[in-house]
Amino acid sequence: MSAPDFYFAINAIFRHIHDTHGRKALIHYWQHLGSEYYASRWQRWRDGGLPAIAADWKNYFEHEPGSEVDVTLEPHRVVLDIRTCPAIGHLRQHHKDIPDYFCEHCDYITTSMGQQSGHAFERTGGMGSCRQVFTPLTTSAGSITSPSSSPVES
Amino acid sequence: MLGCQDFCGHYDWTFAFLRQQYGQQAVIDLWSQAIGGESQNHYHLAALEKGLKGLYHTWVATGEDEQCDWTFTLDEERNVLRCDMRQCPSKGFLLQNDRAADEDYCDHCAGWIIPLLAKTGHHITGHQHNHAGQCWFEMAKKDQPSQSPASFPDIRTDPRWQQGYLDSWQNNHKLPLLPEVCDAADACAVLAKWFERFDQLHVIGRGPSARLMEPSPDAAVLVTDPTYATQDVYAGSPAAVLFGDRPLPEMLTKCAQRFHATPPADRPLLLSAYLPRAHWPKWSSYNLPRPIPILPLLLREGLYTHQPHQPYPTTGTLLVLLAVALGKPTLATGIDLYQSGGDHAEPQPISEPHSLSCELTCLQQALLKSQGSLTLTGESHRLLRIGGSRED
Numbered sequence: 001m002s003a004p005d006f007y008f009a010i011n012a013i014f015r016h017i018h019d020t021h022g023r024k025a026l027i028h029y030w031q032h033l034g035s036e037y038y039a040s041r042w043q044r045w046r047d048g049g050l051p052a053i054a055a056d057w058k059n060y061f062e063h064e065p066g067s068e069v070d071v072t073l074e075p076h077r078v079v080l081d082i083r084t085c086p087a088i089g090h091l092r093q094h095h096k097d098i099p100d101y102f103c104e105h106c107d108y109i110t111t112s113m114g115q116q117s118g119h120a121f122e123r124t125g126g127m128g129s130c131r132q133v134f135t136p137l138t139t140s141a142g143s144i145t146s147p148s149s150s151p152v153e154s
Numbered sequence: 155m156l157g158c159q160d161f162c163g164h165y166d167w168t169f170a171f172l173r174q175q176y177g178q179q180a181v182i183d184l185w186s187q188a189i190g191g192e193s194q195n196h197y198h199l200a201a202l203e204k205g206l207k208g209l210y211h212t213w214v215a216t217g218e219d220e221q222c223d224w225t226f227t228l229d230e231e232r233n234v235l236r237c238d239m240r241q242c243p244s245k246g247f248l249l250q251n252d253r254a255a256d257e258d259y260c261d262h263c264a265g266w267i268i269p270l271l272a273k274t275g276h277h278i279t280g281h282q283h284n285h286a287g288q289c290w291f292e293m294a295k296k297d298q299p300s301q302s303p304a305s306f307p308d309i310r311t312d313p314r315w316q317q318g319y320l321d322s323w324q325n326n327h328k329l330p331l332l333p334e335v336c337d338a339a340d341a342c343a344v345l346a347k348w349f350e351r352f353d354q355l356h357v358i359g360r361g362p363s364a365r366l367m368e369p370s371p372d373a374a375v376l377v378t379d380p381t382y383a384t385q386d387v388y389a390g391s392p393a394a395v396l397f398g399d400r401p402l403p404e405m406l407t408k409c410a411q412r413f414h415a416t417p418p419a420d421r422p423l424l425l426s427a428y429l430p431r432a433h434w435p436k437w438s439s440y441n442l443p444r445p446i447p448i449l450p451l452l453l454r455e456g457l458y459t460h461q462p463h464q465p466y467p468t469t470g471t472l473l474v475l476l477a478v479a480l481g482k483p484t485l486a487t488g489i490d491l492y493q494s495g496g497d498h499a500e501p502q503p504i505s506e507p508h509s510l511s512c513e514l515t516c517l518q519q520a521l522l523k524s525q526g527s528l529t530l531t532g533e534s535h536r537l538l539r540i541g542g543s544r545e546d
Contacts, residue, residue: 003220006158009193013168016188021176029171033156037167037255040462063159087155106155 034112045117185265316436359470361490363532383408399432
């Protein structure tokens with residue numbers, strides 16, 4: 001059930017926690033969401049490495065209405081080129097006020113998942129389009145078993 | 155990103171997180187302010203502009219968006235907007251994906267709708283949900299007479315309505331869950347009230363060690379549904395009966411016969427865990443009252459966290475967790491974790507959806523939480539001693 005109006009609730013929950021309990025509480029919430037709620041996803045990342053991360057995000061964005069995302073599996077990293085963020089797009093379309101910290105949820109949730117699975121996360125850009133990169137935390141050659149660069153989705 | 159595809163899952167998880175971190179009021183405030191205030195502001199505007207008709211059109215649009223199997227019936231002459239939900243996609247998502255993080259996910263609807271309507275001069279005149287995906291609402295303009303619509307597809311006539319347990323509202327107020335016990339609407343409070351009169355509890359499982367010790371006359375005895383039905387390992391009158399995750403029809407029938415053959419004052423409290431992967435019987439088709447849920451108390455007391463698609467405790471172990479959650483000195487017999495053959499020649503292995511590891515983890519947690527007031531016997535005692543637990 002991918003109803004885009006749920007982005008309204010996500011946005012409102014972030015603002016409510018921020019305004020009621022403070023910024024630290026919001027970050028704490030995001031971190032626990034990544035490590036606890038998304039445990040089954042980061043376990044797949046941990047077990048399957050970069051190919052699993054690429055497959056997971058490809059599947060995830062396919063179920064987010066309005067998203068335009070390229071997922072690329074490279075030898076030593078996975079790159080998400082998010083041309084249209086479905087959440088920001090829908091919130092803007094409906095003239096919703098988006099707090100300036102909205103995009104940080106990706107940083108804290110995904111970093112938390114990556115810490116569990118053994119991957120670093122980095123985001124550049126935001127507020128509608130961004131690039132997200134996943135790399136193994138262990139950089140020794142023997143720990144990386146990804147195939148050669150291959151776009152998973154275009 | 156945090157997506158909308160699994161929104162209901164992280165919504166449920168968020169309720170549980172806020173309750174644990176900031177208390178019960180934090181969730182009530184989230185529903186009222188974040189959801190009823192900001193997220194669903196389009197309902198607020200629609201109600202202000204066009205009253206019940208505005209709400210009707212907004213809900214119908216949401217239903218198409220969320221693929222709800224429901225019917226909204228507007229009868230302005232009778233001052234009523236009614237919803238009959240046949241299969242809630244939101245609760246359905248949780249059940250299908252084996253999620254049960256929060257005490258009461260279904261409460262969130264009344265949690266945001268009541269305060270939103272109050273700001274527009276409307277209220278909920280009646281509402282019930284069965285925690286299995288079926289519910290009904292009636293809404294009306296305040297301070298004007300209201301009646302149910304002249305005709306509507308009443309979900310209460312649907313066989314699925316017989317599943318689960320009912321939370322009920324009347325004129326914005328949540329009604330007592332079990333009025334013959336107390337006026338609390340909260341399942342945890344009902345459980346506390348029921349066991350208030352007992353100083354000690356005796357959990358009797360189905361293993362061979364169940365027969366080793368007679369319950370003290372002062373103890374409240376807690377048993378599972380096969381024991382209540384057959385009286386094989388305990389023939390006395392239990393204070394409570396926990397139905398298992400897959401109760402057999404013949405056991406349900408026998409339980410109902412015994413229950414109704416007992417004077418009302420002597421009947422046990424019927425209980426169920428209502429875990430997502432369990433079979434949810436249609437209680438009234440067995441002439442049984444709907445059991446009270448125990449999961450909210452276990453979650454609130456930190457004695458259990460439901461992990462999707464992972465093993466969950468057997469009925470006997472759930473009874474031990476419940477006893478510890480109630481905070482009474484407890485003796486548990488017959489919790490042998492299928493390690494003893496009992497009436498069988500060979501021990502029975504614990505099978506899906508349970509596991510020995512899950513059982514031992516839960517019992518260790520119970521022992522720690524009980525701070526010495528829980529006494530285990532039989533195989534569970536032996537296995538936890540081997541594991542170096544603190545049960546002594």
